[in-house]
Each structure stands twice: as C-alpha cells, then as structure tokens.
Amino acid sequence: MHDRLTDIYDRLLERYGPRDWWPADSRFEVMVGAVLVQNTAWSNAEKAIRALSEAGLLSPQALRSTGQDQIAQLIYSSGYYNMKAKKLKALVEWLGERDDDIEALMAEDPATLREDLLAIHGIGEETADDILLYALDMPVFVIDHYTKRLLHRLGLAPEKGPYALYQRLFTDHLPPDVPLFNEYHALIVTHAARVCKKEPVCGECCLLSLCPTGKART
DNA sequence: TACCAGGAGAAAA
DNA sequence: TTTTCTCATGGT
Numbered sequence: 157m158h159d160r161l162t163d164i165y166d167r168l169l170e171r172y173g174p175r176d177w178w179p180a181d182s183r184f185e186v187m188v189g190a191v192l193v194q195n196t197a198w199s200n201a202e203k204a205i206r207a208l209s210e211a212g213l214l215s216p217q218a219l220r221s222t223g224q225d226q227i228a229q230l231i232y233s234s235g236y237y238n239m240k241a242k243k244l245k246a247l248v249e250w251l252g253e254r255d256d257d258i259e260a261l262m263a264e265d266p267a268t269l270r271e272d273l274l275a276i277h278g279i280g281e282e283t284a285d286d287i288l289l290y291a292l293d294m295p296v297f298v299i300d301h302y303t304k305r306l307l308h309r310l311g312l313a314p315e316k317g318p319y320a321l322y323q324r325l326f327t328d329h330l331p332p333d334v335p336l337f338n339e340y341h342a343l344i345v346t347h348a349a350r351v352c353k354k355e356p357v358c359g360e361c362c363l364l365s366l367c368p369t370g371k372a373r374t
Numbered sequence: 375t376a377c378c379a380g381g382a383g384a385a386a387a
Numbered sequence: 388t389t390t391t392c393t394c395a396t397g398g399t
Contacts, residue, residue, distance in 0.1 A: 177380095194381040200397060201380085235396040239382085280382045300380060345380050 157329040160312065165336070168343035175342035178290035180205075183258045184251075185214055186291035190283045191243050192234040204234035216248040216256040243278025250276050258291070266294045281319045289341070295332035298341040299323050302348035 180186045185205065193201040207230040208214050213222055228241035250272075254261065261269060266288055273284040281299070288296040299322045307313035313322055330336065 190380090193379090195379065196381085196395085197379040197397070199379090203397095233396060235379090236381090236394045237396080239394055243382085278382065282381065286380080298380085302380075341380085349379085 157312075157325070161326065161329055164310070165340050165343070168347055169339065172343055172346050175339060175346055177338055177342040178286075182214070183291045184216060185209075187247060187287050188214065188244065190286040190290070191240055191247060191278060192231060194236070194240070194283065196235045201234045204231035204237075207231065207233070216251045219244055219248040220252055239278070246277040247279065262292045262294070266296060269294075270296070285323075289334070289337055293334050295334050295337055297323050297326040297330075297337050300341075300345070303341070303344050306344055306348065 178186045178189065179202075180189055188208065189201060189205055192204050205214070208219075208227075211230055213219055213227070213230070219227065224241045224245050227244060228237045231237050231240055231244075234240060251258070269292075270284050270288060273279050273287060274281065279287070285296045285298040288294040289298055299319055304313070304315075304317075304322055307322060307325065308315045313325055326337075326340070
C-alpha cells in the first residue's frame, strides 16, 4: 500500500506541481478559511475572508467583539452565511478560553486537541483536520469527499465508510510527514476539480491522463 | 436550467 | 444508529 500511495502522490505532483497550501497570511486566517470553505467553492470563501480582513476583523478578539449578524453580512459570499457566522463565533470563543494563544496549541497532543476541536460547534472531522494540518503543522491527514471518491475509483477503499477508515489508509502506510500530508491533500483537491466528476468510473486513467471516456478535463 | 463546490448539525426514521 | 433534511452563494 505504501508504494501505491507514493506512486499516486508522485503522479499527482508531477502533473500539477506544488500547490502551496494553505493560502493565508496567518494561522488564524487558515482556521477561518477552513470554516468558510465548508461545502463551498474556495473563490467564494476567499471573498468572504477578504471582506473580514478589510473590515479589520481577521483576529479572534475582533470577531468576538463583533455581532453575529454583522459577521454574517460580511461573509455573505461564502454561502450558509448565518450558519458560518455562528460557527466562527464558536471558534473564537473557544480560542478566547485559551488566551488566543495559537502557538501554544501547536505544542499540544494532536489527538487530544482534535477531540477539543470536534467539540466546537461547526467543527467536524474534516475541518478539525484542516486546522490541525494547515494551521498548526500537525501530521494529520485530511479526508474529504474527493479523497473517498479517488480511493474508491482506484479500488483502494469501499465507496462508503467512516472517516477514520480512509484516514488510516494514509496514516498507516505513510510517514507522519507534515509537508507530505499538506501537499497530498491539496493535490487530490486540485485533481478532483479537473477530472470527470460523474460515473462511469474512469479510475486509474484519471491519474494517468489517459481517460478513455474522454471526460477528463485538462 | 441544473449541478456542483476544499461540510456539519439537527431532525427523522 | 443510519439516513435525510437544511443551510445558500456563485460559477459553469
């Protein structure tokens, strides 16, 4: 499995190049972005982040002292703006309980911190892992819909299963390498946006630029 | 016009 | 506990 996963990674990296994730100016901005991008195109989330930044609200303290309705207005472009405003408030309240010390979070045990993140309203497994990996530099592999679909198409995993099943597939067979996990997930997302999205499954061909269905985009 | 996008929580079955 | 519903804008 290690060689298989490494081979897929190498092919993706060769085809798409380094993705330079996560695009943000601070660790806190990564956390905010992880919430705003939930089930939303990054371009829409990005506009919302810019709006928060221009309003001077891209800090835990500023978001705590701003009304949920005002935040919702600013992040309108990201969709689900009422829900996401509530989620951002929950996130910064949690950070406040930890003195907004994000650097200190990085010294914590990843598994324990993950449980704490999951207890925050609006932070599910994928968002928690986004934060652990991309904001806090912890060797946690992020699983999303794309990753499940890719593994299934390549015959490496069942179509349905718990999050942890897919995650272990990577973490059990790859070294806990932050740059590797960072790049791998980013490459999968990049790849997923460019290959045929619907069945029939074209499987391996999507990775090899040899899609016989002719549906692979370039 | 319909579908999809770097999900998660609540309600229903 | 597993499935279904709701949240919502913007690009293709």
